[in-house]
Amino acid sequence: MRFYVSPESIFPDKNLIEVKDRDEVHHIRDVMRLKKGIRVTVFDGRGKEYSGSIKQADRHSVVIDIEDRADLISRMPYDLALYQAIPKKNKMDFIVEKAVELGASVIVPMLTERTVPVIKDKELKKTDRWRRIAKAASKQCGRSVLPEVLEVADFNSALAMAASSDLVVFAALDKDSRPLKTILRNKNPKKISVFIGPEGDFSEPEIALARDKGCSICSLGPSVLRSETAAIYIMSSLSYEYSLI
Numbered sequence: 001m002r003f004y005v006s007p008e009s010i011f012p013d014k015n016l017i018e019v020k021d022r023d024e025v026h027h028i029r030d031v032m033r034l035k036k037g038i039r040v041t042v043f044d045g046r047g048k049e050y051s052g053s054i055k056q057a058d059r060h061s062v063v064i065d066i067e068d069r070a071d072l073i074s075r076m077p078y079d080l081a082l083y084q085a086i087p088k089k090n091k092m093d094f095i096v097e098k099a100v101e102l103g104a105s106v107i108v109p110m111l112t113e114r115t116v117p118v119i120k121d122k123e124l125k126k127t128d129r130w131r132r133i134a135k136a137a138s139k140q141c142g143r144s145v146l147p148e149v150l151e152v153a154d155f156n157s158a159l160a161m162a163a164s165s166d167l168v169v170f171a172a173l174d175k176d177s178r179p180l181k182t183i184l185r186n187k188n189p190k191k192i193s194v195f196i197g198p199e200g201d202f203s204e205p206e207i208a209l210a211r212d213k214g215c216s217i218c219s220l221g222p223s224v225l226r227s228e229t230a231a232i233y234i235m236s237s238l239s240y241e242y243s244l245i
Contacts, residue, residue, distance in 0.1 A: 045146035
């Protein structure tokens with residue numbers, strides 16, 4: 001069993017972990033029904049992992065005796081930031097989950113000219129939800145470092161944030177876009193940004209601005225992919241091209 005616990009709840013000098021987060025306590029005690037003596041694994045979201053046995057579990061806290069600890073090195077050969085235009089309905093939930101599984105270190109929900117959802121006054125709740133999804137996905141897929149889910153950004157701010165990247169892959173239905181394999185070939189980027197537009201794609205002024213900023217305007221083939229499919233396609237291609245395994 002693997003759980004996330006904030007570093008403030010871990011006391012290595014006392015060989016003790018005290019879980020007080022209500023959601024995690026509920027998950028351990030009521031959902032998984034783990035009791036005293038059961039061995040569990042805990043990660044702190046910053047690259048450290050601890051194993052031990054449950055010493056005490058009640059509805060307020062779970063106490064774990066630390067028996068083993070490890071510093072885990074990131075499996076990713078690059079830092080990946082996903083700038084994702086917010087799609088309709090709950091598709092962003094799915095995108096966040098898959099982005100975490102595929103190694104994104106930063107996820108930036110983005111507003112563009114053609115973004116349909118109106119999330120004004122709901123941004124905080126939405127962002128909190130996406131962070132919870134990112135945490136759950138990290139627990140499930142074995143990541144040792146929690147990815148960041150940043151506050152919702154507008155398009156211009158997102159471009160500015162990506163300016164320091166070694167490679168910016170900007171997916172767009174543009175006549176001058178280049179195949180993804182051409183863009184990725186013979187490169188060794190350490191910091192990558194990926195831009196995915198909304199259902200109606202980026203607008204022509206947005207594409208022109210991205211090109212002026214040095215982004216690599218990218219084609220994903222003859223088919224028009226859904227926004228959530230495009231994100232998975234590019235991140236999977238990055239993992240393959242830059243030898244994750």
